[in-house]
Amino acid sequence: MTMNVMDPSKREIWRRFVQEGTLDQARISKRIEESWYLCRQKNVDPYDGKGKMFLTGRLLLERREKNQRLLRCAVPILEKLQQLFQEIPAIFLLIDQEGYVLWAKGHQQAMKKAKEINFLEGVKWTEEEVGTNAIGTALRTREPIAVVGLDHYAVASQQWVCSAAPIYDENKEFLGIIDMSYPIYHGLSDAQDYVLATIVAASYTIEQQLRIQQKENLLELFRHGFQMEDSASYSVVCDDQENIVWANHRLRSFCSSIIDQPLQQFCQRTWKVFSKVPIFSSVYGHLIGYKVTLQKAQDEEAFFLLPAIIPL
Helix, strand or coil, X not given: CCCCCCCCCHHHHHHHHHHHCCCCHHHCCHHXXXXXXXXXXXXXXXXXXXXXXXXXXXXXXXXXHHCHHHHHHHHHHHHHHHHHCCCCCCEEEEEECCCEEEEEEECHHHHHHHHHCCCCCCEECCHHHHCCCHHHHHXXXXXXXXXXXXXXXXXXXXXXXXXXXXXXXXXXXXEEEEEEEEECCHHHCCCHHHHHHHHHHHHHHHHHHXXXXXXXXXXXXXXXXXXCCCCCCEEEEEECCCEEEEECHHHHCCCCCCCCCEHHXXXXXXXXXXXXXXXXXXXXXXXXXXXXXXXXXXXXHHHHHCCCCCCC
């Protein structure tokens, strides 16, 4: 169980653990216990806990670009949460699969307090970096969790209540974490169960949006493919990861099992990419795939050796 944030014995339990390594296991949840021991093993400073590892400038932009799909689906949901909890001095964050904060917005008062501990966009907020916290613990366990007050291992976060939940894509691949954090105060000291349930529901909504957009993208790629169905060339359409999702009739007559293969793996020594044209979403404007024309590798030399035909 997680103790009430105002429990006077809670600080003593934390103090004994960080100083002596002894822990009253009956007074703390299993997940928090595991995390505290991990932090102690990793030599996390319990008297610090401010963020120290940052991505800034170009590195942060590249990280966001890498996670554009996640940002595109998650940020609108987080903005709706911000409106829902607008009376609460809270911040809402999106974190990638390595623990870097990609996006953070919220109440001015909470943002100011978060800045004091470097809880900002670009910071790496893992257990190894800042001690037990909802984001870092959810990253490690891949489970939703609320971390309240002195459940945090390091003092920098002990004035906060944080609720986090993981996000998975349509292939069950872990993408990142969403989090809601707010400073402890009496009016919300016991609201973490409600907040956590809301964050879990939001993560599910983001996952549904990821699936919807993936299907929309696939349908749009198919439409591009149908336009090349009767082409005399060997043509395929790939998704943004360069996996083949469609092939025209001429190419399917050579290989019926081409769909879902990575383009590079399919080509190998038999085929070569002759042209590759990016396809952008007509709705959102982002890259969703490629139109690719192939030629047989053994035809490449012959192609260049064909005699020129001069029109009369």
